[in-house]
Amino acid sequence: MDTITAITERRAVKHYDPDFEIPAEDETKLLELARLAPTSFNIQNWRFVNVKDKDLREQIKEAAWGQAHVADASLLIIMCADLKAYEKEPSRYWSNTPQEVQDILVPMIVPFYxxxxxxxHGEAHRSCGLAGQTLMLAAKAMGYDSCPxxxxxxxxxxxxxxxPENHVIxxxxxxxxEIKPAWPRPNQIASSEAIVVDRFEN
Incomplete structure (x- = not known):
């Protein structure tokens, strides 16, 4: 499936086949694709908690007010981020680049954050948002459904x-x-409201 089709056909599906299991190779591929999502300064601050334990899934379902898809979906990924990733050996984030690039960017990372x-916190949620959308579009392109x-x-x-401490969900x-499709796509606000050219009007 091409990217544009994946974008237009992706929906927040609530009802999943509880007996279906995503093959292990597809599971790995999905998470590796999500890890290609961009992060500021390449700090890769996202942490993907892949909840595989059935009992733990049920406990999380209870904490999600009984929403069935928490337990029924083949995968449940909790998008987390390490708030202090920027200070954990920041040189490793640029180790495969030319030395002159490292000399410019690496010293900037810690003072910036x-x-x-x-x-x-803003960086954590931006990174998770980008990775989450990457994960959902990859899933749709591979024939799976998803729900943030x-x-x-x-x-x-x-x-x-x-x-852990200094991490956020x-x-x-x-x-x-899916075993039941999402509701028809709800109303989209007008392009004139969503898209601003140059600046907001007073």
Missing amino acids: DGNDALQ MVGFDQKKVAELIRL SFMIAIGK
Whole structure:
């Protein structure tokens, strides 16, 4: 499936075949494609929690107010981010580039983020958003369905997955085979409202 078709046909599917399992090679491919999503300064701050334990899935389902697709979908990926990835051996993020590139970019990384909690959190959610959309489009292109989710108790889920200090949860993505299609696409706001040319009007 081409990219444009994947974009237009991707929907938030809520009902999945609980007996369907995504083959291991496809699971690996999906997550490797998601890891190609861009991050600022290439800090790769996303962390993909692939919840495979059935009992843990049921506990997360309970923390998601009983939404069936948390447990029924073949995959449940919790999109997390390490807020302090920028300070963890930042030279490794550019080790395959020419030395002159490393000399410019690596010294910029820590000062850019250090002490700026809002920027660290913003970067976490930007990175997870880009990787999550990459993951969902890749899934659609490979013949699978998906659903991004924020409808869950983040504190409880953080406890269940033992989220480390200085990490945040951004959202979850269920991936599998639909047994019931999504509702018809809801209304899109007008292009004139969504697209601003040059600047907002006063």
